[in-house]
Amino acid sequence: xxxxxxxxxxxxxxxxxxxxxxxxxxxxxxxxxxxxxxxxxxxxxxxxxxxxxxxxxxxxxxxxxxxxxxxxxxxxxxxxxxxxxxxxxxxxxxxxxxxxxxxxxxxxxxxxxxxxxxxxxxxxxxxxxxxxxxxxxxxxxxxxxxxxxxxxxxxxxxxxxxxxxxxxxxxxxxxxxxxxxxxxxxxxxxxxxxxxxxxxxxxxxxxxxxxxxxxxxxxxxxxxxxxxxxxxxxxxxxxxxxxxxxxxxxxxxxxxxxxxxxxxxxxxxxxxxxxxxxxxxxxxxxxxxxxxxxxxxxxxxxxxxxxxxxxxxxxxxxxxxxxxxxxxxxxxxxxxxxxxxxxxxxxxxxxxxxxxxxxxxxxxxxxxxxxx
Numbered sequence: 001x002x003x004x005x006x007x008x009x010x011x012x013x014x015x016x017x018x019x020x021x022x023x024x025x026x027x028x029x030x031x032x033x034x035x036x037x038x039x040x041x042x043x044x045x046x047x048x049x050x051x052x053x054x055x056x057x058x059x060x061x062x063x064x065x066x067x068x069x070x071x072x073x074x075x076x077x078x079x080x081x082x083x084x085x086x087x088x089x090x091x092x093x094x095x096x097x098x099x100x101x102x103x104x105x106x107x108x109x110x111x112x113x114x115x116x117x118x119x120x121x122x123x124x125x126x127x128x129x130x131x132x133x134x135x136x137x138x139x140x141x142x143x144x145x146x147x148x149x150x151x152x153x154x155x156x157x158x159x160x161x162x163x164x165x166x167x168x169x170x171x172x173x174x175x176x177x178x179x180x181x182x183x184x185x186x187x188x189x190x191x192x193x194x195x196x197x198x199x200x201x202x203x204x205x206x207x208x209x210x211x212x213x214x215x216x217x218x219x220x221x222x223x224x225x226x227x228x229x230x231x232x233x234x235x236x237x238x239x240x241x242x243x244x245x246x247x248x249x250x251x252x253x254x255x256x257x258x259x260x261x262x263x264x265x266x267x268x269x270x271x272x273x274x275x276x277x278x279x280x281x282x283x284x285x286x287x288x289x290x291x292x293x294x295x296x297x298x299x300x301x302x303x304x305x306x307x308x309x310x311x312x313x314x315x316x317x318x319x320x321x322x323x324x325x326x327x328x329x330x331x332x333x334x335x336x337x338x339x340x341x342x343x344x345x346x347x348x349x350x351x352x353x354x355x356x357x358x359x360x361x362x363x364x365x366x367x368x369x370x371x372x
Contacts, residue, residue, distance in 0.1 A: 001031045001371060004097035004120075005052075006111035008037040012279035013104030014046050016125060019168035020101065021052060023360045024367070034095050036088065038107040055091055057084040059107050081110055088114035098371045099123070101363075102138070109134050116141045121370035125363065127167040127278030128303045129310050131155050144366055148278050148359075151310055165363050166356020167282035172263040181268035191252075192223040192270040192338050197259055199230055199275060199296075205322055206294065207233040211240045212327035214248050214255075223338055225253045226265055270344065271337055273330070276308035276319075285316070285355040290347035292333055293317045315350035 003024055007017040014037075021033050037043030039056040047054040059081065088111045092100070100115035102108030102124040112122045123144040126135040129151050139145060139156060147153065148167040156162045176184075187193050198206045210227050229237045234257040241248050241255070248255060259265050266272065266287055274280055276295040284291050293311065295304035311317040318333060337344060356362070 001028055001099075002095060002097045003031060003033045003367070004036065004092070004095060004100040004111075004115065005033065005103065006036045006100065006105075006108050007103040008041050008043040008105035008107045010105070010277065010279075011042065011046065012127065012277040014043050015170055015279050016127060016168040016282075017101070017103040018047070018050050018052070019170045019360050020103075020363050020367075022050075022171065023364050027364065032095075034091075034097070036091055036107065036111045038105065041105075043105075057087045057091075057107065057110060059084040059110060084110035085114050089118065092118050092120060099367055101125070101367060102134075102142075103127070104132070104134070106134050109137055112138055112142055123366060123370060125165070125167070126152060127282070128152075129278075129306045130301065130303060132301065132303065143370060146363060146366060148282065149307075149310060163362075163366060164356075165366070166359030167278055168360045168363060169282050169286045169357075170263075173266070173283055173286055176264050176267035178267055181264045184264060185268050187224055187268060193268050194223050194225045194271045194273065194334060194338075195259075195265055195269040196225065196227040196273040197262075198228070203230065203275075203296070204233060204236075207237050209327050209330060211237050213331045214241070214251070214253055215244050215246050216327060216331060217251055217253075219251060221251055221253075222335070223252075223270075225251075226256065226259065227253065228256050228259045231257060271334065273334075276304040276311070278303075278307055281307055281311060282356075282359070285311075285351045286357060288348045288352040288355070290337065290344045290351065291317045292330070292337070293319050294322055295319070297322050311351070311354065314354055316347050316354060317351075 005017045005021055007013045024031055033052050035047045035052050035054040037054055037056050039058045043054060044056060092114050097120055099121045100112055102112050104127060108124060112124060115122050122142040123146060124135055124138050124142050125146040127148040129149045145156060145162045146165040147162060150164050153159060153162060196210055207229055237255060266289060269289055272289050272291045276293045293308040295308045308317060308319045312319045
């Protein structure tokens with residue numbers, strides 16, 4: 001079997017594809033897998049690290065602005081779609097896939113369109129609660145639409161080809177029990193662990209909030225904190241600590257540029273502070289982790305807040321909107337939640353109730369059906 005995956009732009013689009021590809025390779029070690037991504041984006045680095053070949057096409061997004069610059073950008077995007085579709089057809093002709101699967105990002109449109117025109121079975125996975133423009137455009141052209149949230153069904157007219165699968169989670173998130181992870185991270189018994197993470201590049205506003213929060217904490221805050229600054233924020237956060245004479249290590253605070261051992265850190269955590277990307281939420285529900293969600297305000301169509309509200313409505317999260325709170329408000333929320341073990345347990349149970357632990361299996365079954 002030959003499997004063609006297309007995804008890109010964010011780890012939230014790439015990791016689900018990698019999870020499914022891994023399962024397919026486990027089931028059929030002789031299968032061939034090819035990824036197609038957008039030129040110049042993180043999939044060019046993430047996919048080869050997992051041992052898969054990737055080819056790229058030149059594709060850009062649609063700007064929702066009303067300026068002349070946005071208009072010119074969209075004209076270029078239309079041209080890029082035509083060129084990318086032509087290039088994608090060439091890739092499809094050369095690889096001859098048995099099925100093509102998209103897991104998000106605007107690169108999915110030209111690739112799945114090309115596969116459809118070559119009569120290759122196609123499927124797209126929409127991990128967000130509200131479908132993005134790419135999924136809407138593909139709705140009439142793919143054979144199956146797979147959804148991360150049950151709430152998403154309402155946005156599709158033809159629901160017979162729409163299946164709720166959940167969002168795939170990489171197998172690494174099964175590696176650790178909470179006790180094992182805490183021991184490996186040297187977290188003292190009975191000491192809560194809070195994890196703060198805002199993406200691989202970081203978020204300047206949230207790094208500022210977390211810096212103020214760390215400064216305002218007493219010498220013994222009553223919990224351990226692992227804060228990931230992201231690549232663009234580490235030097236600034238550390239400089240702030242030095243300028244303000246904050247001995248954060250004495251407070252039991254670990255400031256990292258990136259959390260490379262996320263499955264272990266997440267397993268050990270009692271409370272997580274993060275954005276509301278769909279892939280992140282799938283990991284959190286899979287592990288039943290209580291969370292304070294602060295959706296990114298810089299996401300098209302406000303997807304992250306809509307995702308966060310689904311989790312909040314179920315009782316698994318507290319949602320705080322960026323720009324509408326200060327460091328002391330977040331600090332108070334952390335202390336309030338940690339002081340209520342029963343409340344944290346209820347949040348954890350709510351998160352587990354939203355999880356779809358067999359999402360990878362469901363998607364591989366759909367792929368098998370399309371290729372049969």
